[in-house]
Amino acid sequence: MDLQDQVQRRIDELAEVELGLQVAVYRHGELVVDAVAGDGVTPETLYFAASTGKGASATVANVLVDRGVLDYDRPIVEIWPEFGAQGKQRATLRHVLTHSVGLPAVPPGTTRKTLSEQAETLAATAPWWEPGTKMTYHAETFGLLVGEIVRRATGHTMSAVLRDILTPLGIENDVLFALPRDQAHRLATPVEPDGAEENFAMLAEMFEQVVPRTLQPRAAALAEPGHLAVEDASSGILTAHGIAKLYAALIGEVDGVRLLREETVPMVTGPALVAQDELLGNQATLALGYAIGRLGSSAEESPASFGWPGMGGSVAWADTRAGVTFALTKTLFDPAGSASAVEIGNLVAKTLC
Template identity: 70%
Template sequence: MTNLQDQVQGRLDELVEAELGLQAAVYHRGELVVDAVAGDITSDTLFYAASTGKAAAATVANVLVDRGVLEYDAPIADLWPEFAANGKQKATLRHVLTHSAGLPALAPDTTADDLTDPAKITSYLAAAEPWWEPGTKMTYHAMTFGYLVSEIVRRATGRRISDVLREIAEPLGIADEVYFAVPQDQLHRVATLVESEGAEDTFAMVAGLFAKVTPPGLTPRAARCNRPDQLTAEIPSEGVLTARGIAKLYAALIGEVDGVRLVRPDAVAEITGPALTAPDELMGNPATWALGYPIGRLGSSAEESPTSFGMPGMGGSVGWADTRSGVAFGLTRVLFDPAQSASAVEIGNLVAKTLC
C-alpha cells in the first residue's frame, strides 16, 4: 500500500496551496495504509469537522444497541417520558437514526450560546410537535440529530455521550482524536479554520436552504467554529476530530482493528445496510439511510456505491467506510467552504479506485 500512501501524499501536496492544510487517512481491513498530511499541521491536529461528527454519535448509539443497552424499536419515551408529548409516544431510536423522527427544527430563537446548553435544546425537542408521524417521512435533522441521540444515550446510561464515546474510543487509541467537546487542555491542537474568499454567497445559499430548521447565525461558519466556547461545549451534531481518528472509528465498526471490534460481526449488515429510502422532505432529493449514516460515498450515490456509507461535513471534511472492501477513509481540511468538497471527493475516489 506504499504506492497509495505516496499517491495521496503527492496529491495533498499539490492541493495544499489552495486548501491551506489537509489530513487524509485510510484503513484497509484493519490496517492503517495511508496517514498523510500537508500544510502546517500534523496527523494529531484536531479539526472542527461539522456533520462528519454525526457518525460518531450514530456509532455510539449502534454500539449501545449491540451491547443491549438500547433498542432500535423501543419507544424513546420508555427512557425519556417527557418525549411522548404531542404525538411522539411511538417514536423510536430507529426513527432518529434514519432522520424520520419529524423533529428537524430547532426553536426559532435558538442562539449559538444555546447550542452549548443541551438541556435547553432537548427540553424543547421533548415538548415539540413533530412535523409528521414519526417514521412516515424523512428530512435531514441537521442540528437536532445529535441532541436527540445524546439525550437517549444519557437517559439509558446516566452518562454524557462524550464520556461514552471516550470509553468506546479508548481501546482503539483514539480517545483524544474524536470529540464532541474538546477538553480545555487540548484546544491548542485544534486547527484554525479559514473561509474562502467570495464564499458569502455560498453561505447565504446554505443558510436559506436550512432556514426552516436552523435559525439565522447557526449555520456553521469559521468564526463560530473557531470559538473556544463552541469547541469545548458538547454539541453532538458536530465533531472535532482527526482524519485518522474518524477513519479508525469506521474501520472498527465494520471489522477488527488492533484486536478491537465495536460491534458483533453479524450486526454490521443491519447497521450499515439500507434502513430507509425516501425523498427528503426539505431538500427534495432521494435519500437512502443506514442506521445513522447515508449510504453511498461523498460524490457517489447509493446506487453507485451501495456497500459504502458515511457522513460528510459542511466545510468539506468527510468520513466513510465500505463493508465489501473493508476500507475506511477520513479527510479534514483547513479551508472551510460548503461548496468546496472536491478534494474530499477526489482523494476518496482515488482510494476507492485502488482498494474498493
C-alpha cells in the same frame, strides 16, 4: 507508486488552495494511508469537521444497542417519558437514526451555548409528521435527540460514552463532540475562502427552517475561545486518522478491538430507509445513522459504502465489501468545498474498492 505516495503527492498540490489537509485510510484494520499537507498540519491536528461527526454519534447509539443498553424499536418514552407529548408516543431510536422522527427544527435564536437546553423543547414539540412516515435531514436535532436518549439510558453525556467506546482504540482524544481545554492547542483555525459569502448565504437560507443562523457554523465563530467547548453531537472535532479508525473498528477488527459483533454489521450499515427528503428534495438512502454511498457517488454506485460528509468539505466513509475506510479533513472551510474529498476518495476507492 503506492497509494500513500499518490495521496501525499496530490494533497501537497491541493494544499496550495486548501491550506491544510489530513487523509487517513484503513484496509482490513491496517492503516495504509496517513498523509498530511500544509504548514503546521500533523496527524494530531484537530479539525472542526461539522456533520462528519454524525458518524460518531450514530456509532455510539449502535454500539449501545449491540451491548443491550438501547433498542432500535422500543418507544423512546420508556426511557424519556416527556418525549411522548404531541403524538410521539410510538417514536423510536430507529426513527431518530433514519431522520424520520419528524423533529428537524431547532428553536429560533438557539446558539451553541444554549443548544443543550433544547432537548426538553424537542420533547414537548409536535412532530412535522407521524414518526417513521417521512424524513428530512435533522441537521442539528439529530445529535440533540441521540444525545438525550443516550444520557437517559446510561446516565452519562454523549462525550463521556464516546470516550469510553474509543479508549480501547487509543483515539479518545481524536474524535470529540466538545473540545476540552487541554486539547484546544491542537485545533486548526478554519479559514473561509474569498468570495464564499454568497455560498454561505444560500446555505443559510436553505437550512433556516431547521437551523437558526445563530447556530450555523462560520469560521469566525468557530475560532472564538470556548465556542467548541460546548457539546454538539451533531458535529465532530476530529482528526482524519481518528474517524477513519472509528469506522474501521465499526466494520471489522482494529488492534484487537471490534465495536460491533460481526453479525450485527450488515444490519447497522445496510439500507434502513429510502425516501425523498421533504425539505431538501433529494432521494435519501439511509443506514442506521449513516448515509449509504460515498461523497461523489450515489448509493446505487456504491451500495456497500456508508458514512457522512461535513459542511466545509470534510468526509468519512467505510466500504464493508472492501474492508476500507477513508477520511479527509481540511483547513479551508468552504460550503462548496467537497471537490478535494471527492477526488481523493475516488482515488482510494479506485485503488482499494
